[in-house]
Amino acid sequence: MKSSQLESVWGYIFIFPWILGLLFFTAGPIIASMLLSFCEWDLITPIKWVGFQNYIKMFTQDPRFWKSLYNTFFYTAMSVPLQLVAGLTIAVLMNQQVRFIKVFRTLFYLPSVTAGVASSIIWMWLFNPDVGLINYFLSMFGIHGPLWLASEFWAKPVYVIMSLWGVGGGMLIYLAGLQSIPAALYEAASIDGANSFQKFIHVTLPMLSPIIFFNLVILVIQSFQIFTQAYVMSGGSGAPADSTLFYVVYLYQMGFRFHQMGYASALAWILFLIILGATLLLFRFSGWVHYEGNTKGK
Amino acid sequence: MVDFNLNQAALTRKKIKGIIILGVICLFGFVMLIPFLWMISTSLKISTEVFATPPQWIPWPPQWINYLSAWAPKGLPETFNTYLKNTLIITFFNTLGAIVSSSFVAFGFARLRFKGRDFLFILLLGTMMIPVQVTMIPQFILFRSLGWIDTFLPLIVPNFFAISAFNVFLLRQFFMTLPPELDEAALIDGCSYFDIYWRIIMPLSWPVVATIAVFSFVYNWNDFLNPLIYLNSSQNFTLALGLQTFTTVYGSSYHLMMAASMLMLLPIIVVFFIGQKYFIEGIATTGLKG
Structure with a gap:
């Protein structure tokens, strides 16, 4: 065997585990899910082809679908801009030359590592309406705090506030970007008489815009998939009055509680289309992103 | 002057x-x-202190016993021993599987030439676009037909097939930075491609392997959705599931819920402080989150 042939054979051997994984756990399930979304199946009675029925039902006769969509859009629209700004603010602070800065970086990153059931429980306790720390803090200013998770109006903002606790991951990405901005640009701006604020607007923001864009896309995708917090804090129900019934919580209920495998698959495909659409839309309106080394602007 | x-x-x-x-x-x-x-x-409080207004920051005397009560809660069929054991088993095998299979596949993509390689690699990156919710239901049906429900197998087995495109991508990027002369010299010395992977490339790549290990540990420790789908009986529960069950029974005993949460978070915090260099480097070099 020629050595290039041998190399080819070994190449296929090395990627073989992934090929198997792709067939059984990714590509196969994608096709199966596509087909299932046109079927009705409760895992017990025989599977039945229903055409576009699941999709038609979803859009025309399912108020909980619309409710979960609204809740998820609301959460995304509130939490993504706040997370973007908070992450950037903290990253700028972490980029300063002050003492113990490494300790602080670790501290700000820590909550994004502990995200999950335990963190959700901590926040349930903080937002307890009667004896929680947050309402106690508000009462010090004479504000009578809301019922938070028990209130239809205030339950979603709880998740928005919680999301701000986890900005550490985004912060680290910003920080890497900040540290790669050449110092010469700031020096040039100083010579031109720019103050700190002007430098931030005219140097930092444009240079960082690809990273801001990256974080924006990732955050939008993640926000649409919010699940664990919402499941733990509402016991999987989306209570009160479905106000925290986020899209994936609803999908989980349909698939694994009511065993409507076809309908849940259809929900999953709509989620994929929404995420894809949102991503394409963000790219379409990414004219504000400044790419270094691209003299033609966009 | x-x-x-x-x-x-x-x-x-x-x-x-x-x-x-x-x-x-x-x-x-x-x-x-x-x-x-x-x-x-x-x-560390007693139940009456928990509800005191104004809130007390320093509990005195500290009630360390709460941790014992949370560890073996009355009225629940399992203790945290069970949950911890299950979580350790799943986390260990998933981390091992992720490292072995992703590095194996990444070596093929990074250092060997074969027909269709670039196309397949783009396909691999493309799979990152698909949300897990799309594949979740057919996977459930597949594992159900294999009789794997309420076992650890659906949680573990996919990890041995380089299921995480992110891991493969990260390792491939790192392998690409190592000089190709290493492979050429080794081939002349009579090494096989497997030797190059296992004895030359892997030992040089331990920082990125460590990055994947810490990400995988944290991901599996915190994972809630997958155990929720596949594990039914309480003796198979992971910490995340056990803790969630705990809150449904002990919902008003906040001192015990906080002790139980602390027990779950402590190992993560310890691993985080030991491996923080790898977290931060992993994110800074790829610009991606785990």
């Missing part, structure tokens, strides 16, 4: 600015820490 005064003034201004920045950082840092501090404080 004038110059000296100007410098002095600039220096003082810089110092004041530094103090203000440090103050702001400390304030933000404290706010970030409050949930952790409040968890620890609550976990």
Whole structure:
């Protein structure tokens, strides 16, 4: 065997585990899910082809679908801009030359590592309406705090506030970007008489815009998939009055509680289309992103 | 003389600015820490102290017994021994599987030439676009037909097939930076491609392998959705599921809930402090989150 042939054979051997994984756990399930979304199946009675029925039902006769969509859009629209700004603010602070800065970086990153059931429980306790720390803090200013998770109006903002606790991951990405901005640009701006604020607007923001864009896309995708917090804090129900019934919580209920495998698959495909659409839309309106080394602007 | 005064003034201004920045950082840092501090404080209280107004920050005397009560809760069929054991088994095998299979596949993509390689690699990156919710239901049906429901197999087995495109991508990027002369020299010395992978490339790649190990550990430790789908009986529950069950029974005993949460978070915090270099490097070099 020629050595290039041998190399080819070994190449296929090395990627073989992934090929198997792709067939059984990714590509196969994608096709199966596509087909299932046109079927009705409760895992017990025989599977039945229903055409576009699941999709038609979803859009025309399912108020909980619309409710979960609204809740998820609301959460995304509130939490993504706040997370973007908070992450950037903290990253700028972490980029300063002050003492113990490494300790602080670790501290700000820590909550994004502990995200999950335990963190959700901590926040349930903080937002307890009667004896929680947050309402106690508000009462010090004479504000009578809301019922938070028990209130239809205030339950979603709880998740928005919680999301701000986890900005550490985004912060680290910003920080890497900040540290790669050449110092010469700031020096040039100083010579031109720019103050700190002007430098931030005219140097930092444009240079960082690809990273801001990256974080924006990732955050939008993640926000649409919010699940664990919402499941733990509402016991999987989306209570009160479905106000925290986020899209994936609803999908989980349909698939694994009511065993409507076809309908849940259809929900999953709509989620994929929404995420894809949102991503394409963000790219379409990414004219504000400044790419270094691209003299033609966009 | 004038110059000296100007410098002095600039220096003082810089110092004041530094103090203000440090103050702001400390304030933000404290706010970030409050949930952790409040968890620890609550976990050491007796039930009447928990509901005291104004809130008490320092519980005295500290009720360490709460941790024992949370570890073996009355009225629940399992203790945290079971949950911890299950979580350790799943996390260990998933981390091992992720490292072995992703590095194996990444080596093929990074250092060998074969037909269709670039196309397949783009396909691999493309799979990152598909949300897990799309594949979740057919996977469930597949594992159900294999009789794997309520076992660890659906949680573990996919990890041995390089299921995480992110891991393969990260390793491939790193392998690409190693000089190709290494492979050429090894081939001349009579090494097989497997030897090159296992004895030359892998030993040089331990920083990125460590990055994947810490990400995988944290992901599997915290994972809730997959165990929720596949594990039914309480003796198979992971910590995340066990803790969630705990809250449904002990929902008003906040001191015990906080002790149980602390027990779940402590290993993560320890691993985080040991491996923080790898987290931060992993994110900084790829610009991606785990």
